[in-house]
Amino acid sequence: MLEVEQKVIDELRQGEAYEGIQGEGLHAEKRFYIESYGCQMNFSDSEIIASILQTSGFGSTRNVDQADLILLNTCSIREKAEQTIRKRLTEFKKIKKQNPGLLIGILGCMAERLKSKLLEEEKLVDIVVGPDAYRTLPGLIEEAETGTKAVNVLLSREETYADISPVRINSNGINAFVSIMRGCNNMCAFCVVPFTRGRERSRDNISIINECKDLFQRGFKEVTLLGQNVDSYYWVDPITNHAVDFAMLLEQVALISPNMRVRFSTSHPKDITEKVLQTMKSYHNICKYIHLPVQSGSTRILQLMNRTYTREWYLAKVKRIKEIMPDCAISSDIIAGFCTEDDQDHLDTLDVMRISMYEYSYMFAYSERPGTLAAKRYKDDVPEEVKKKRLEEIVSLQNKLSFESNLKDIGKKVEVLIEGDSKKSNLQWMGRNSQYKVVVFDKSDSSLQPGDYAWVEVTDCTQGTLLGKLVS
Ligand code: SAH
Ligand code: SF4
Ligand code: F3S
Secondary structure, three states, X not given: OHXXXXXHHHHOOOOOOOOOOOOOOOOXXXXXXXXXXXXXHHHHHHHHHHHHHHHOOOEEOOOHHHOOEEEEEEOOOOHHHHHHXXXXXXXXXXXXXXXOOOEEEEEEHHHHHHOOHHXXXXXXXXXXXXXXXXXXXXXXXXXXXXXXXXXXXXXXXXXXXXXXXXXXXXXXXXXXXXXXXXXXXXXXXXXXXXXXXXXXXXXXXXXXXXXXXXXXXXXXXXXXXXXXXXXXXXXXXXXXXXXXXXXXXXXXXXXXXXXXEEXXXXXXXXOOOHHXXXXXXXXXXXOOEEEOOOEOOOHHHHHHOOOOOOHHHHHHHHHHHHHHXXXXXXXXXXXXXXXXXXXXXXXXXXXXXXXXXXXXXXXXXXXOOOOOHHHHHOOXXXXXXXXXXXXXXXHHHHHHHHHHHHHXXXXXXXXXXXXXXXXXXXXXXXXXXXXXXXXXXXXXXXXXXXXXXXXXXXXXXXXXXXXXXXXX
């Protein structure tokens, strides 16, 4: 179970607040503290929120005891995610009891899912703001300062925060996430995201390119283009009527500089196109790594999940990716114990994992979410202990596959973007190769530093890491 816990914690990892400059104006004396949960999109939103608050004069703090305003950017994807946040909220409420002037705001997906119900359930919360209403945050804070509870959970069909320049929170100055679209139009039966993030909309390509160029000029070496379903990115310029699809956007970002890597996440298997694969192949700096969540290996379950592809269709996609880019790594999301899943369905999932030879997977036990299609239509009928046992089997198979994939790399020379010291020793660098694998090697060349590329020969590996030595 350890591995599952670790992956889940990784996904729910806490975003500390950052120390920013103190602004001017109405809130010049005030400081906010923000903590983020959930997916990368949420972390990216916190950077937009920080920017909005800074512009309205707020300063920031990493120390919750110094804050005038505590913000929690929340996730609803599984019940456990919400429980984690409620627990954290209990701690903040204790601080508020000692400091009644302190404001507490709940942002993000849980705010959107529960709306003003959150204020009834959590009496000490002052502000509730959904993912499309962050521009109104300064006004809502003013309202809350007068003692009125403030809520804005309106979803929008247009909001992309395109013009807001995110403040990079806890950045290593090397990798940055760039949001290219918001919302999701798919209706996977298990998923709460379409309800918490609203309709899909793409951000204009020029603002994306400008943000990426600016990052590169500031020394960043890797951008990850983010969306719930990046392959359905589509922007039509209102003046020229010129349309940009995801493959074109990817190419435009790749052309900024061969020294800046480009990644993207997430791809829905039904939407990733041949054109995207060919574009990936054409550019060295587009990383050879695709996150292609399968969710289940059983066609019957996939249909119930409303994923719109079959097991065979998915496997054909994997095969095509490997034909075009034999070195492309593929990772997946897998749900164990979806409604009606039987032993054979589970074996089908294990089988798809083996055939796809995933480099990594994010693995979850099914958690029913109120309001979703599955909650309305099906019974959550797989007993918890069965879900847990299946999940353990999935995790242990993935561990084996990750190790096997790493073993195959021994002897290869890989290009690594150095991110910093390795976890275990400051005499070693840690970085990633194009396939997103962690590579650790001795600092034998003193001229290298984080943000540099290095060629490393892989000499050994563990399940999670490639170990190697620098080659000239
Ligand atoms: N848009 C992305 C992922 C969104 S959520 C995509 O389509 O891949 C990330 C993952 O959480 C999903 O891929 C799914 O595996 C998992 N997930 C979503 N809802 C879940 C639920 N109700 N129970 C368990 N896992 C869930
Ligand atoms: Fe959820 Fe499916 Fe949309 Fe992903 S594609 S966010 S799993 S509805
Ligand atoms: Fe969670 Fe919302 Fe992301 S539900 S996974 S924070 S889109």
